[in-house]
Each structure stands twice: as C-alpha cells, then as structure tokens.
Amino acid sequence: MADGKISENIEEYLEVLYCNGNNGEQVSTTQLSKDLNIAPGSVTQMLKKLEDLGYISYTPYKGATLTTEGMKIAQKVTRKHRILEKFLLDILKVKEENVHDQACQMEHALSDEAERAICTMLHHPDLCPDDNVIPACDFEFGSCQECFSQKDFDQVINRKFNLLSISELTANAEGTISFIRGNNELLDKITSEGIRIGQHLKYEYNENRMGNYYLVSIDDEELNITVEMANNIFIRV
Known part of the structure; x- marks a missing residue:
C-alpha cells in the first residue's frame, strides 16, 4: 500500500482475489493466472507465500480465499483503484480506454489522505466507470457526513473490521x-x-x-x- 509495507505484487494478487471472490468464494489458480497474465506455476508459488503471510487460505488444486486481513488490504487497494478510475475519467477527462491502466499504476502510491480528498471531491461515489461497486473506506465513521465534519486527517481512525x-x-x-x-x-x-x-x-x-x-x-x-x-x-x- 501507500506506506510501502506491502509490495505492489502482493496487492495485485489480493485485489484480483477480491474482485473474484469478495464473499469468501474460492478463486481458482486458473482464474488468477488468466487475470494476472502469469503462469500457473508462478501463481501457485505466490499463493503459498500469501498463505504464510496470513492473507489467504489456500487449498492445492482448488484455489484460495481471502482471510480477514487479506480482505482488508484487498478492499483498500480495490477502492483506491476504482475511485481513481472515476477521478481520471470524470475530472481529468482521461480517455476511457486508458483509465484502468493508469489507475493500476497510481493505486499503490495513493495515500489515505488523498483518497479521502478525492472521495469528497467526487461526492462519495458508489460506482466506478465499469459500474462495479466502490468498496467503503476503512475510516471509523458511520456516514460520509461524519467523515466530512472531521477536518483534521491526523485524527481519523481506521476501522478494525471489513x-x-x-x-x-x-x-x-x-x-x-x-x-x-x-x-x-x-x-x-x-x-x-x-x-x-x-x-x-x-x-x-x-x-x-x-x-x-x-x-x-x-x-x-x-x-x-x-x-x-x-x-x-x-x-x-
């Protein structure tokens, strides 16, 4: 993520797992290989690493599901990606066919503070340009109005659950x-x-x-x- 503690490669894997199985569905190695354009053998090696890190539960020959911690990371990067797509298309007027790739490059570096500012600018969007739901932020608020009333970002607390x-x-x-x-x-x-x-x-x-x-x-x-x-x-x- 933006703090540099988790590699972009790991974020990409978790993001694809979330997009294919955010309700705890098992995502196959074949599906991951296709979406990431990576050889199945390399995907299997990474899944074992992600399981060791506690981000997924992996069953050989069947697939992987996100753990609570993996879901937290995956939702965060997916949210940043989709809100960036909205920002690039609606505000910066980037060509629609280019917004996905540009959001992929930017999502890993976008700070939580900048993400919050973009969300406010866009009036709390619920859908990305592809009509996929933008995940909720992970800030400890009950509504966007509560978030807006807190002007000092240093006082914002992260939610403990997904x-x-x-x-x-x-x-x-x-x-x-x-x-x-x-x-x-x-x-x-x-x-x-x-x-x-x-x-x-x-x-x-x-x-x-x-x-x-x-x-x-x-x-x-x-x-x-x-x-x-x-x-x-x-x-x-």
Missing part, C-alpha cells in the same frame, strides 16, 4: 449495518425507510424480484430497497 455493501452480498448473508455512504439527500432517503446504523440486516435473495430492488430483512422486518441504497448501505459480515 464491510460489504448489500449489493455485494450472496444469498442469506447477514450482519450489522455499520456504514451508510452518500450525500444528505441519499441519507435522508435511507433514514426515511427507517434504516439506521446498528440494525441487523439479512439479505433475502429473491430470483423473481421485480425491478431494481433488493429484498432485505432489517430487524426482522422485510423491506424492498433500491439498487442505489443497496450500493451504499454496508454491513459488517
């Missing part, structure tokens, strides 16, 4: 609502539904759901929420 947005969850996943992203207008929409930090949420996956809504159970009460809300409500799983 989050997933509702739209990233697999069927029957559940946890505690711990962060809500967005501007005042979106927060008002969410709170008007009776949704609050600290409530227990379960994602009731429904293959036959109508339109752009997610069926969830919040404190045992069923509720249909929009995709926009689902992208911006995060639970501790």
